[in-house]
Amino acid sequence: MQTILSTVARRWLGCLLALWAGWAVAESEIRSPDEIPGTVRVDAEGLIDLIYRIPELTLIDSRVPMDRRQGYIEGSESLPDTHTDCDTLALHLDDLDAPVAFYCNGPRCGRSAKAAQVAVDCGYRRIYWFRGGFEEWLGKGYPVIKE
Incomplete structure (x- = not known):
């Protein structure tokens, strides 16, 4: 036995x-792709520049709620990639010319790439993609919000 x-x-x-x-x-x-046609890839400093230059920029955190609880970039709106489609994007963005930037955990996270591709497919025209994501942001010592 x-x-x-x-x-x-x-x-x-x-x-x-x-x-x-x-x-x-x-x-x-x-691993995220290196580029997404129809988007402009930015690094952390590029994202900061966008935030200052384009006050109407919508910053979307494509991570799931569990990841967001670890911290997020101030001013970002939570819209996990699993819920990103043309209808949910329209709730966050006024029109197809609204500037939007996506991020997730970093290069080994495909969530922001998937969400940015959805935005391209929905016809949005001012799409920025922060490929380095939260990993790069933290690595450079930039501030995060924790709740």
């Missing part, structure tokens, strides 16, 4: 390790 339990336990452990290893590999392979 104990041998059967120990065999079952080893198989479960093996399955769990295999799942974890697969997840870890999959997570490490996620």
Whole structure:
């Protein structure tokens, strides 16, 4: 009986390790594209410049709520990529010429790339993409809001 339990336990452990290893590999392979046609890619300083130059800029945090609770860029609006479509964008942006910038966790996060692509597909024309995202922002010591 104990041998059967120990065999079952080893198989479960093996399955769990295999799942974890697969997840870890999959997570490490996620990478945002270098460019998204129809957008202008900016770095942290470029985003700061946009915020000062274009007061009507809407900054969208494409991360899920759990990530946003770790902190976010002041003035950003939460719109996770999983909820981003033409209808939800229209709730945040006045018209197709409204300037908008997207960010997520960083280059290994595809959420802002997906959201920016949705905006392009919806016909928005002034789209900025902060590919370095929250990781770059924090790495440069810029302030964040935590609630």
